[in-house]
Amino acid sequence: MIFIQLSERQEKIIDIVKENEPITGEAIAQRLKLTRSTLRPDLAILTMSGILDARPKVGYFYTGKTAFSFVSESIRKIKVSEVKSVPIVVDEESSIYDSIVTLFLEDVSSIFVTSNGFLTGVVSRKDFLKNAIGGLDLNKTPIGVIMTRMPNIVVTKPEETILDAAMKIIDHEVDSIPVVEEVEIKDGKSEYRIIGKISKTTITRLFVELGKND
Amino acid sequence: MIFIQLSERQEKIIDIVKENEPITGEAIAQRLKLTRSTLRPDLAILTMSGILDARPKVGYFYTGKTAFSFVSESIRKIKVSEVKSVPIVVDEESSIYDSIVTLFLEDVSSIFVTSNGFLTGVVSRKDFLKNAIGGLDLNKTPIGVIMTRMPNIVVTKPEETILDAAMKIIDHEVDSIPVVEEVEIKDGKSEYRIIGKISKTTITRLFVELGKND
Structure with missing residues (x-):
């Protein structure tokens, strides 16, 4: 896939088609005082990109397709497996206090909880803060008591797209989700x-990478 | 700006140029067993997109430009003013406890602090959690005591691009920055x-919007 900055002439062609559709290549050339063959590469580009549609013996139409289609295609192609980061995990028996220490040491916003190596819960900074001011004995209470428990956990899988994962994060109003x-x-x-x-x-971080890419 | 899905023939042309650069249009046409004029629109598209470069009397070169260039251009065009959200602000004299309540009511990850209506500090969920387990009297201590104070605050302005703002967030390892x-x-x-x-x-959220855009 490629991206093209439209020339002034191509922008003019789009405007002419918008206002006069359907219009033949010959008629567009006349309006621009150019020959049909001079316009051929421009019309090829505009139809290949899907901005114009050409019907034999009728002429050119404007499809309304915009530039942003491409961004969306790129984002949809990136898989969760390509961008996932390292999860921070504690056992269900760990104390809330120790888990908070882990949260700070690893500088993450959520901690995943396991039992026998399998996902059983998630605790966010927000959950920790709520309980820290709630009067619980943080040293004695295991994290299992305050965590959001399976099956109420939103997860993603390596083969899903990063767009799917981002939508889950937004829709469920969480800071992070485990890849499982x-x-x-x-x-x-x-x-x-x-x-x-x-x-x-x-x-x-991915947004910045995509934006910086030259 | 437009986006084009390359045809199989265009992909082949790119491969031929990659391996044989510089190569003339005539030579490319020969390899594909096509006429020079059949290839003209393809070569026009590939040079306009910047994937190939054409030098008179020498031939075509491969530039190495990739599809992602376009994503980057789109992201760079979006201004902070177009996507900024509502800031949650408390006065410097508010207690830490009241500020935490505001944080939960508004469901935000950071709170901005003002004095006489002007920015003086920022407090994140992480700062709150650190102090909540630190033994401070949350009801009696004003938020001014624990906040990150000006001039140590990273800010953005409405006319900056969203890419600039995202880079500041990543580089300074913060969850949010005020638009000022x-x-x-x-x-x-x-x-x-x-x-x-x-x-x-x-x-x-912007990432999801760009990705969903059709």
């Missing part, structure tokens, strides 16, 4: 193993 | 009035 792979344990039951994390920081 | 306008007070001194906020949530 499903592991069958027995009797057809399955659990999630945590293999990464997608956060608002991941998305913001 | 500079107000001259007297003797050439100036202060910042807070008129908005750009956060990782703003960026993630």
Whole structure:
């Protein structure tokens, strides 16, 4: 896929088609006082890009397609597996206090909780703050008591697009979601193993990368 | 600006140029068993997009420009003023406890602090959590005591691009930055009035909007 900065003449052609559709290539050339063959590459570009549509024996139409279509296509192609970051995980038996220390040491906004290596919960900075001012004994209370518990956890998978993951973060109003792979344990039951994390920081960093790209 | 999905023939042309640069249009046509004039629109598209470069009497070169250039251009065009969200502000004399309540009521990750209506500080969820477990009397201590104070605050302005703002957020490892306008007070001194906020949530939401755009 490529991107093209339209020339002034191409912009003029679009305007002419917008106002006069359907209009033949010959008629466009007349208005611009140019030959039909001079316009051929311009019309090829405008139809290939989908901005104009050409129907045989009728002429050119304006489709209304805009430049932003491309951004969307690029974002949709990036997979969660390509941009996921390292998840910070504690066991369900860890104290709230120790988990907060881990949160600060790792400088993350959420911590994922496991039992026997499988995802059982998520705790955000907001959850910690709520409980820190709530009078709980942070040293004695295990994190399992305050965490958001499965199956109420939004997750993403490596093969999903980063757009899907970002939509989950926005729709569910969370700061980050775990990237998981499903592991069958027995009797057809399955659990999630945590293999990464997608956060608002991941998305913001990706946004900067895409924006800086030359 | 427009976006074009390259045809198979155009992809082939790029490959031929990559391997044989510089190569004339005539030579490319021969390899594809096509006439020079059949290739003219393809070569026009590939040079206009900047993927190929044409030098008279020498031939075509491959420039190495990629599809992502366009995403970057789009992101660079969006101004902070177009996407900023509502800032949550408390006065420097407010207690830490009241500020935490505001943080929860408004569901934001950072609070901006003012004195006489001008920006004096920023407090994040992380700052609140650190002090909540630190043994301070949250009801009696004013937020001014724990805030990050001017001039150590990263700000953005309405006319800056959203890419600039996102880079500041990533580089300074903060969740959000205030959008300010500079107000001259007297003797050439100036202060910042807070008129908005750009956060990782703003960026993630914009990312989703750009990605969903059709």
